[in-house]
Amino acid sequence: MIYRSYGRTGKQVSVIGFGGMRFEAIDDEEACVEMLVHAAERGINYFDTAPKYFGVKSEERFGAALRQLRRRDLPYYVSSKTFEASEKGIRNEIEQQLKRLDVETIDFYHAWCITDLESWRRRKARGLLDAFQRLRDEKLIGHICVSSHLIGDDIRELLDEGVFEGVLFGYSAYNFRTREAAFDAIRRRSIGCVVMNPLGGGLIPQNPDLFAFLSGEDNRSDDGARGQTIVQAALRFLVAHRDIAVTLVGFGNRKHIDEAVDAVEKFEALSSAELDQIKQSAAASFEGICTGCRYCLGECPEEIRIPQLMDAYNQLILRDEKEMISRLKDHWDVPMDEAARCVECGRCEDACTQHLSIIERLAKIAATGERNASTTS
Template sequence: MIYRKFGNTGEKISALGFGCMRFPEYEKDGTMYVDQDKVDEMIHEAYALGVNYFDTAPYYCNKNSEAAVGAAVKPFRDKVLLSTKIPLDVCKKPGDYRRQLESSLDRMGTDHIDFYHFWGISRREYDEIIKAQDLLADAQKAKEEGLIRHISFSFHDDPSAIKYIIDCSKERGIPMESMLVQYNLLDRSNEEMLTYAVSQGLGTVAMGPVGGGRLSAPTELYAKLTGKASIPTYELAFKFVLGNPDLNCALSGMQTLEMVKQNAALASSAEGFSKEEWAQLGESMEQLKKFSELYCTGCKYCQPCPAGIEIPKIFNMYTYHNVYGLKDTAQNMYDRYVKDGGKLLADCKNCGFCERKCPQHLQIRKELEKVEAVFRKER
């Protein structure tokens, strides 16, 4: 495993981090459970292969992820870095930060969290919640008491807000120590801000290194981009993210033991891209991306749609069609969706929920209209 200096935190972080949002689950009597045996197996394997950063959050896996990770890392708790998050919508009155933190500690069965993130914040939330309630002071107090070791944030907004958040926290005298942002070959919008964060001493972690799953599908993408022999697309995606020296760790939401082994092998290989290859790849990808007018990360914040429209699924088909040129695959996916009774724009109740929730600010209804027109034409 390759380890990188994690900003000024004094930690060394593994280049591969375990994103604990896609654990295997099962249903029993209408309740969802995490398959703890499988989680234990995956996490123990990841640890044995050198992964030392495990990232969870209170709502992941039907609210079961924190407990599952906590239980799995118990035998080596002090050898790994645990990261979780505080949802800002629970912070309404004094004491809420502390209460939320204590419930996370409780669920995880640990006496401290290594990286405690303000979860998915925007500039507006920073101003209206964190600043307004001085939550940084609460975080500092928790840090002094040893309940958290580092203050962090994860982010969904315009990249310029990253600088604002880092600078304001520094001015408050309680600097952010690490950040978790979206970054992959398809979405490099935060690249400049990664460099800024590093210059300010923050550790940096990427979520979505394989583009919400789209880059994990096997394609001839590398060959298409470089004219060289093809490599699996997930390998291309990982190497691209880890090829950025301003990125300390790439999180992967691993679902199987196989994925753990595969990703750990990539993050252990010294054979990354050369600086020139990396730059060339990025450039070629940008060109390819020009063909895409739509970008959906597959985050599912727009779900559940009251009309049952599976928006991320439909957009995913469009990305296959438009970005990667996998037209037949995409058309088959669409035809199957329709055949299985999948809902479409005609079922939309125009409630606007999806567009209010979408961190990418997509005009979802308009995009659906466009996407469906493409697939209808090709049927």
């Protein structure tokens, strides 16, 4: 395992972190705990969860595993988050989190999921920063961090608040161009940087040929370019970035942990020239991809299944119309005319972490549906 400094905190963190949002068997406590312990045995010391991952079960599994890590003297740092903004709300939340995690301090505590600067300003106005500072003084949290879905200059503006010791944001081989501005502030302010969603919500492993550029080769062999899997190539791309302290991987099972740790241990680091070459090769069309984060879920007054429809639209961007139609019909079982129910209220676009033009995309899907219906009738 490789360890890097987390900003100016003096903490050394593993370049691969355990993201607690994708357990395949969350109801099997023993299996979850075994995974977390296995990760620690393989050198992972950064463990990230949140109060709404599987309800509160992810934090509970973490709590059970951390007890074991302490018994076995395996080192760890724990990270969690809150949507709350008022001191009262945050204190209520953290009291429960500390109990579930069974720790006295949450090492890295995040103001969770900032999707636009306006909502950040509202949270700040409700006293979030003062509350976080008091929690840090009381040693209930170790460091003040923020988790962001901002893109472009907005993320730089957020980090230039100057109060954050760490940041967590989505960054991967398909969307790196829209997030590069963050690194300017990260370097200037020595902020600890953790990236999430390194596989684009499954998009990269599902489309290995399209992401063959990650290997620095034009074609990918059946067993993966350069003997590595596409997942490993995607992780190496991130580990090669020296400003990134931790790449969080949402592990579903033990095999995923081994694959990620092997990616770091078995392969030589990419040079900066190789990294630049890969970036230049990345197709511009990969930007604007739905990551399947599902933050739009529950927003739609028409109950349109937006994540499924936007996932299918990814196929239109990355492949062709036929693939989009097949994805909706065979994978999701969502009829294309569902897209036509959109009344353009805009709520989903406000919630979308990737700032996608969902309304426009739905109109295109609806038009495709109509065209197909008329040609088949």
